[in-house]
Amino acid sequence: xxxxxxxxxxxxxxxxxxxxxxxxxxxxxxxxxxxxxxxxxxxxxxxxxxxxxxxxxxxxxxxxxxxxxxxxxxxxxxxxxxxxxxxxxxxxxxxxxxxxxxxxxxxxxxxxxxxxxxxxxxxxxxxxxxxxxxxxxxxxxxxxxxxxxxxxxxxxxxxxxxxxxxxxxxxxxxxxxxxxxxxxxxxxxxxxxxxxxxxxxxxxxxxxxxxxxxxxxxxxxxxxxxxxxxxxxxxxxxxxxxxxxxxxxxxxxxxxxxxxxxxxxxxxxxxxxxxxxxxxxxxxxxxxxxxxxxxxxxxxxxxxxxxxxxxxxxxxxxxxxxxxxxxxxxxxxxxxxxxxxxxxxxxxxxxxxxxxxxxxxxxxxxxxxxxxxxxxxxxxxxxxxxxxxxxxxxxxxxxxxxxxxxxxxxxxxxxxxxxxxxxxxxxxxxxxxxxxxxxxxxxxxxxxxxxxxxxxxxxxxxxxxxxxxxxxxx
Numbered sequence: 001x002x003x004x005x006x007x008x009x010x011x012x013x014x015x016x017x018x019x020x021x022x023x024x025x026x027x028x029x030x031x032x033x034x035x036x037x038x039x040x041x042x043x044x045x046x047x048x049x050x051x052x053x054x055x056x057x058x059x060x061x062x063x064x065x066x067x068x069x070x071x072x073x074x075x076x077x078x079x080x081x082x083x084x085x086x087x088x089x090x091x092x093x094x095x096x097x098x099x100x101x102x103x104x105x106x107x108x109x110x111x112x113x114x115x116x117x118x119x120x121x122x123x124x125x126x127x128x129x130x131x132x133x134x135x136x137x138x139x140x141x142x143x144x145x146x147x148x149x150x151x152x153x154x155x156x157x158x159x160x161x162x163x164x165x166x167x168x169x170x171x172x173x174x175x176x177x178x179x180x181x182x183x184x185x186x187x188x189x190x191x192x193x194x195x196x197x198x199x200x201x202x203x204x205x206x207x208x209x210x211x212x213x214x215x216x217x218x219x220x221x222x223x224x225x226x227x228x229x230x231x232x233x234x235x236x237x238x239x240x241x242x243x244x245x246x247x248x249x250x251x252x253x254x255x256x257x258x259x260x261x262x263x264x265x266x267x268x269x270x271x272x273x274x275x276x277x278x279x280x281x282x283x284x285x286x287x288x289x290x291x292x293x294x295x296x297x298x299x300x301x302x303x304x305x306x307x308x309x310x311x312x313x314x315x316x317x318x319x320x321x322x323x324x325x326x327x328x329x330x331x332x333x334x335x336x337x338x339x340x341x342x343x344x345x346x347x348x349x350x351x352x353x354x355x356x357x358x359x360x361x362x363x364x365x366x367x368x369x370x371x372x373x374x375x376x377x378x379x380x381x382x383x384x385x386x387x388x389x390x391x392x393x394x395x396x397x398x399x400x401x402x403x404x405x406x407x408x409x410x411x412x413x414x415x416x417x418x419x420x421x422x423x424x425x426x427x428x429x430x431x432x433x434x435x436x437x438x439x440x441x442x443x444x445x446x447x448x449x450x451x452x453x454x455x456x457x458x459x460x461x462x463x464x465x466x467x468x469x470x471x472x473x474x
Contacts, residue, residue, distance in 0.1 A: 012094070015072030016052055019096075022064045027102070029053040038097045040090045041082040042144075045433055047090035050077070050097040057102045059177060059185060059216040065098060066214065066462075067183035075465050076181075078210035080121065080152030083144035085352065086431025088156065088209045088467045095465070098214060100151050106130050107217065114222040115174060115191045120151025120215045127220065137225040139166035143341050151215040157207035159427030161259045161337075164389040166223065168427070169206065175219030176202035180212070181458040189219050204453065209429050210464040212457045226295040229258060230305045231330050234312065235286035235320040239264075239363025242290050242388055244317045249292060252308050256295040261337050262388035263289040264366065268336070270383055275346045277339040279332060282320050290388065291337050340385050340394060347383065349401035351409055352394060355417055356426035359391035365420050366393060372412055373397060378405035392426035414440045435470045 020028045029035060030052045039047035051074070056062045069076050075095035082089050091097055100121035107117040111134055118127060124138075125145040131138045142148060142160040152158075154176070158169045166172060175189040186201060205213050236242050239262070246260055268289050272280035282289070296304060305323055312318035324330040344350075357365045366384055373379040378399050386393035395413070399405035414424060418440040424430070430438055439447060454461070454469050 012051055012072060012074050015068060015074045016096075018068050018072070019052065019054060019065060022068060023054060023056060023061055027055045027057065027061070029055065035097075038079060038082070038091065038099060041079075041084040041087065043085045043087040043090060043431065043433055045087035045090040045431075047087075048093040048095075050091045050095055052096045054096055054098045055102045056098070056100075059179065059187070062098070062103075062179045062214055062216055063183040063185050066179055066181055069096065069462055070182050070460060073460055073462065075462050076214075077464055078151075078155065078214045080149030080155070081123065081144065081147040083148045083152065084156060084431060085354070085428045086156075086425065087433040088429050088431030088464065089152075090432060092432075092466050100149060100214075100216075103151075103216060104149075109134055110191065111136070113191050114224070116220045116222055117175075117189060117217065118150050118220065119217055120149060120154070122150050124148045124150060124153060131222050132225050135225050136222040138172070138220055139223055140169050140172055143338055150218055150220070154206050154215050154218060155208065155210050156429040157427075159387070159390075159392070161261060161387065163387060163392075163427075164260055165255060165258050170203065172221045173202060173206060173218055174221050176205060176215065177217040178202075178205050178213035178215045181460070181463050185216075186213065187217075189217060191219055193221075204457075207429075209431065209468045211454060211468045212463065214463075228296050229293050230296045231291065231293045231324040231333055232305050232309070233281050233322050233324075233333050233336075234290045234292065234309075234318050235282045235284075236288045236290060236318055237316075238287040239366070239388075241317045242288050243360065243363070244315070245290055245292070245312055246389055248311055248315075248317070249294070249308065252304070252311075253294045257389075258293040258295060259291065260387075260389040261291040262386055262393075263291075263337065264384035265289075266381070267340070267383040267385045270343065270347070271336060271339040275343075277342055277346070278336040281322050281333055281336070284320065286319055289336075291333060337385065340383070340396075343383065343396065347381075347396060348398055350396050350398040351406060351413075352396050353413055354392070354394055354425050354428040355413075355422055356390070356392040357417070357420045357422040359389060361420060362386075362388065362391045362393060365417075365422070366395070368420075369395060369413060369416060372416055373409070376409065376412055378408050387426075390426075410437065417441075430468045432466050435466070435468065438468075 079089045079099045103119040104121040177187040271277040380398040383396040414437045424437045424441045
């Protein structure tokens with residue numbers, strides 16, 4: 001049976017011919033070797049070879065492409081840098097990929113207004129570098145910054161290590177342009193910080209994972225760049241002590257806290273002792289490890305953190321700690337936290353849960369998860385690392401690689417998460433891998449409204465079918 005009105009492969013030939021005529025042969029790749037590169041993202045979900053790869057150069061070409069695809073009922077998978085970890089950019093069979101890779105570059109930098117207007121295919125790192133050269137900063141930051149695109153970060157509402165200070169992507173986008181499935185262009189590239197003129201439609205598109213429209217341009221809110229910061233690694237007895245450290249840090253530094261990252265002992269031991277992924281900067285065994293980075297003025301940055309340290313030790317919140325004294329030491333400390341992106345070969349088959357609960361409950365939730373997994377024969381070890389201040393933990397659970405083990409582990413963790421009123425994905429997105437679990441975080445009523453919006457904006461279900469909403473029967 002056809003899904004959501006989408007045509008079968010054999011019915012797409014005339015549509016592909018029309019796309020090539022409209023966009024030009026340079027913008028439509030059809031050779032198998034070319035298309036294979038666009039089949040999958042970084043999630044591990046192996047996608048199918050796209051029927052074609054569309055590479056529009058501007059908004060009007062995106063609109064042309066989507067009008068044709070809607071008319072011929074051809075499924076479209078929007079893609080940016082393909083760095084996603086939930087399968088949202090992996091192509092299902094019988095779809096074309098729409099890549100924003102030719103829609104790249106900074107359109108305008110407004111220093112006085114502290115905004116930057118960019119094409120959706122612009123790499124995040126390009127935006128960050130351009131802003132900093134002007135004495136400004138775009139604060140959204142993730143490990144895949146060199147490859148991830150602005151359109152992709154908007155589509156997934158990317159988070160990262162600086163959410164505590166500046167929020168998710170949603171809080172850093174002022175204006176947006178996107179194309180709906182029927183080719184309608186919604187363009188509001190305004191720079192106003194205050195605008196209550198009706199519904200703010202950009203918020204429907206941010207985090208919609210390419211299922212409601214294709215982002216083409218964006219106006220980003222920049223901040224003043226503060227070049228000096230101080231970084232410290234603190235060993236504490238447990239997660240509760242880490243929260244106490246955070247409370248003290250907020251009193252000392254307020255909004256100048258850039259990052260407050262946590263590492264559980266299982267993760268620390270794996271990356272610093274069982275492998276050579278990072279070098280342990282603190283000796284001995286401790287119950288929890290915290291990285292804190294704060295904005296400072298160069299003159300007293302170290303002194304402020306050292307005084308902060310003294311209070312932590314005096315109150316028994318900290319057991320050991322080290323303050324980065326150079327750029328090399330800063331990079332070495334961050335290396336411990338960022339090594340999570342390189343554990344796969346050594347850790348073996350595993351599930352990477354990107355989940356969140358209330359920050360005050362994160363420690364207890366992780367204890368409950370550990371207890372649950374200890375009684376589950378399929379689980380072969382865990383690693384836990386995350387963003388303590390916003391309640392987001394990346395829980396990696398090793399198993400034997402079988403689908404049966406994966407099923408039992410996922411069922412157990414997501415059912416536990418539901419009891420804690422948590423989020424099945426905090427920052428990676430639902431994609432295709434987590435579609436079946438979204439109801440553990442969203443009620444039946446919420447899902448009904450979401451599906452109503454999907455049908456209204458994409459009645460034939462051509463945009464990223466299978467992602468976020470699943471694939472309804474027609």
